[in-house]
Amino acid sequence: MDHDFVRREEPRLLNELIEFLSIPSISTGTAHVADCRRAAQWLVDQLFHLGCPTVQLIEGDGHPVVWGESPAVPGAPTLLIYGHYDVQPVEPLDEWHSPPFTPSVRDGKLYARGAIDDKGQVFALLKAYEASRDSEGNPPINVRFLFEGEEECGGRVVFDLLAAEPERTQVDAVIVADMSYYAPGWPAVYTALRGLCYAELHVRTLQRDLHSGSYGGVAPNAIETICRMLMDLKSASGKIRVPKLYKSVEAPTKAEKKGWASLPFDEEEYLRDEVTAKALTGLEDYSIFERTWALPTFEIHGIRGGFVGEGAKTVIPAAATAKISMRLVPGLTVEFARKQLEKAIAKVAPDYADWEIVFHHGGDPVQVDVTHEAFRTLDRAFEEVVGRPTVAVRAGGSIPIVPELARGGAPVLLTGIGLPDDGLHSPNEKVDLQQVWDGIRVFGRFFEMLGGK
């Protein structure tokens, strides 16, 4: 590997990353369809630049998938790299210190929507491949690049592709670099991801909004009704009131919990710098790792109803809507969660309310066996570049594609270069540039080691 690559190319690399991050490839909604395509095209250009003889822009019912195959290296193992070029919406916009699609470097960090989730990570992998080629330009392994544009919106294009052409995942290893270090200086691999069951709950109590003077005291208020339903679905102490939920959860093993207990963790710092709250909430009998990694959640992501404009309007609202989700842990499936959540809502809904639940995308929880040799190779690469092998942790988030990537039987390395305070999905999302430069070196060495160098 060209160990001088990053130092020498840094200005160009930074410019390219800024170019990628400047594309507002928000995949939810329809406002940025063309921008998603621009981001896909940017990747296509990168893959051609890397010398890939096969580059495909694969269309489907949504944003396209980008596929690339590196020059063949007979006898060398084949690695599938997965990432996504789409990003989350940017609201609330007024909380950004610099515009989300005008990447801004401050104090060694690059601020932009998608900086870490997932463009910065995709970028590190692309450039690692570039760095890992020898002086004649020959790569150490066979790489398949798979970048989708619907990770944040739950689209089906990549799922349809892998279902129709499962041979694409017939590889020796898969790397999904959409994750974070456990802590600064502590690279990680992930043994489990939570799944996701996302829905919109619509409640109507009246055919029309009413005057609160005339009817206040007798007319059912839709906001009050939806608030009470939501509160009935979760106790103040954080217990989710969905039948058979906790009973179905597979608890983490003793070994796993022991490993977690040995991780460095400063609760005060976590609360202040990451959660940015005055106190933590949730099930007190469980550790923070258990609450965020090994237990299901019920969250309200958005709520709207009645008059929310400027000023005062004395209306009894007829309808209200909430966006809600449950995170799922091993033992639970999306199908089960949907069924049980619907039952729970039917139970808490008052007779006078009409309600409907519309389920969005979802994903089952994931468990990964990290005993495969490829994990040791990754450990060696991290150790060489950043001085420490990975720790095995879990993640609270969801990547629904992971089970599909594992279908070919290859180990799935869930890892990445993020840091816990990167603020993914939040205003002022950032990537630490040193993490990008280190990431290029780590992944470059990983490619070489995988190829036996």
Place this chain on the structure above:
Amino acid sequence: MDHDFVRREEPRLLNELIEFLSIPSISTGTAHVADCRRAAQWLVDQLFHLGCPTVQLIEGDGHPVVWGESPAVPGAPTLLIYGHYDVQPVEPLDEWHSPPFTPSVRDGKLYARGAIDDKGQVFALLKAYEASRDSEGNPPINVRFLFEGEEECGGRVVFDLLAAEPERTQVDAVIVADMSYYAPGWPAVYTALRGLCYAELHVRTLQRDLHSGSYGGVAPNAIETICRMLMDLKSASGKIRVPKLYKSVEAPTKAEKKGWASLPFDEEEYLRDEVTAKALTGLEDYSIFERTWALPTFEIHGIRGGFVGEGAKTVIPAAATAKISMRLVPGLTVEFARKQLEKAIAKVAPDYADWEIVFHHGGDPVQVDVTHEAFRTLDRAFEEVVGRPTVAVRAGGSIPIVPELARGGAPVLLTGIGLPDDGLHSPNEKVDLQQVWDGIRVFGRFFEMLGGK
């Protein structure tokens, strides 16, 4: 009175009313400041047309007040007419069958924002004055017209005016035609109005929105927090949990309750046609009249938090806001309600939440003594035109200006031409045109009878 006036002038009258209703004089917010002024100017023109020698457009810190004095009739009593030219916002717009400011006649009803609240009523009074002049154009009484543009937004211009110039309310009677019949065919006068305490509650639990995968299970969710606070302020059975609230309420008299019991009332019809709900809610031990007229309320008018755009975003929201109000009955004051509500919120707010309550406009509840002779005169006018005198009822709504209008010592006749299903503050607000034509006749005769004719 020119008894043929309405029949003869109907096409012109309808055109004029449509013209008035076409002005989108929404007083909340700042988008319609110029439209409010246009509505005020429309009234100024009407008053000149009626021959008023004194017409004033009175400026203040908000929308202007329109004042007019009819040609003096020495020895005749003086009546102060109060109304408002501003209207409520029109959201949700998509529920209107015709645009709110494109008045549309369907089946004898005129649909538009402000049709009954209050432009249609103001119009009936103006035209009643026109109709009551004799063939030489001489009016039967002295009339003072007072029309404000901030009834729906709680502005202070008219309050400031009457505080500075209390002599404007030195009259023999005041009529506030901003009310409804008790039922079709049953004109009414009102013995009490509920007061109003309106506020915005802001809650923050995090410094920034968080990813629900990473932090779901430990991070306090602002929407969950505000929902739980709101639910803790009111029980599922409708009891408001604000300290000392019910203890302070003055119960209606036995005579009053007896009068209410004799009113025609079909609960099934009320539920279906007016409330448009599957069931009534609220304190079961109290009658519907008591719940809507004689008990305080706690309503959520609007709520907003988190991601409410198209699609899915898995965010733990940092902040949420709700618009809330309490209706107040005799025994309660705005000052008391604010103090007690703030105490109640402090009690239900969890330690980890930052919150703020911002109070909007408000008004104390009102009680009116309906034994004055002017009420009998009004009864005679209604009896002559629509065949029935008024019934004495209460109203659940609030008109904060009423105590100010009563300061001169004159009886305040709270009456009007609305019908219970007019949908004021709702989409498809309407006025029954026959009620307008009848109203012109009733008020015209009332003016004459008050003048001794």
